Amino acid sequence: MTSNVIAIDGPAGSGKSTVSRHVASTLGWIMLDTGAMYRAITWAVLQAGVDPAESKRVGDIARESIIELDTQPVASSVYVNGIDVTSEIRSAEITSAVSAVSAAAEVRDLLVELQRETVRKSGHGIVVEGRDIGTVVLPDAQLKVFLTADPRTRAGRRSAELGQNSSEEELKRMQLKIEERDFKDSSREVSPLRAATDAIIIDTTDMKLDQVVQEICHLARKRYSLT
Numbered sequence: 001m002t003s004n005v006i007a008i009d010g011p012a013g014s015g016k017s018t019v020s021r022h023v024a025s026t027l028g029w030i031m032l033d034t035g036a037m038y039r040a041i042t043w044a045v046l047q048a049g050v051d052p053a054e055s056k057r058v059g060d061i062a063r064e065s066i067i068e069l070d071t072q073p074v075a076s077s078v079y080v081n082g083i084d085v086t087s088e089i090r091s092a093e094i095t096s097a098v099s100a101v102s103a104a105a106e107v108r109d110l111l112v113e114l115q116r117e118t119v120r121k122s123g124h125g126i127v128v129e130g131r132d133i134g135t136v137v138l139p140d141a142q143l144k145v146f147l148t149a150d151p152r153t154r155a156g157r158r159s160a161e162l163g164q165n166s167s168e169e170e171l172k173r174m175q176l177k178i179e180e181r182d183f184k185d186s187s188r189e190v191s192p193l194r195a196a197t198d199a200i201i202i203d204t205t206d207m208k209l210d211q212v213v214q215e216i217c218h219l220a221r222k223r224y225s226l227t
């Protein structure tokens with residue numbers, strides 16, 4: 001297994017994906033967006049007309065699906081059984097169903113194995129982002145970061161990401177949805193969202209993207225003696 005790993009965890013909208021992509025590009029490493037894997041299985045579940053709460057059937061779909069992810073930090077496409085689902089997995093429908101799908105133990109077992117295999121095969125270095133990377137997937141990672149930001153800031157970022165100029169009311173609705181998803185992700189029985197005891201916690205509420213990226217790259221250079 002490559003020893004150059006950065007595990008980046010945190011709640012929805014904490015900036016994980018954007019930060020991870022920039023950190024990986026800056027260091028010349030690859031990256032793994034594990035949330036995209038849970039979204040891909042959710043796409044397959046909805047496509048099959050299965051209720052995301054039916055964990056047994058959800059597990060069957062997960063076992064039958066071939067998930068492929070591009071690990072280049074610039075253009076990472078996602079495929080399910082050869083179908084490009086890169087944009088579809090970001091839809092509101094998938095976003096509201098993904099928590100139920102990711103709570104199914106069988107889905108987690110399969111994806112955690114796939115994530116570890118990707119890390120084993122990564123050459124130079126890899127940034128892995130998700131909710132349980134530092135606690136479950138890669139507990140031995142030498143650098144673990146947990147990103148947070150207040151829910152209001154996270155709602156604003158989500159809105160900007162979607163290219164929306166949201167009204168106050170829409171922002172409040174988004175904030176509520178984010179808080180709901182936080183609650184589901186951190187209260188589920190299997191692999192709840194929480195910071196590993198040895199993670200470095202960075203509150204990004206008042207930080208610019210570039211500052212967060214620089215700080216993590218600095219930590220990585222120190223930890224892995226990179227030049």
Ligand code: DC
Nearest residue numbers: 034035036038098099102130131132
């Ligand atoms: O980061 P994201 O919004 O794309 O993640 C989608 C969902 O997947 C999120 O609600 C929680 C789940 N997830 C998870 O349970 N474990 C991970 N390692 C990554 C994501």
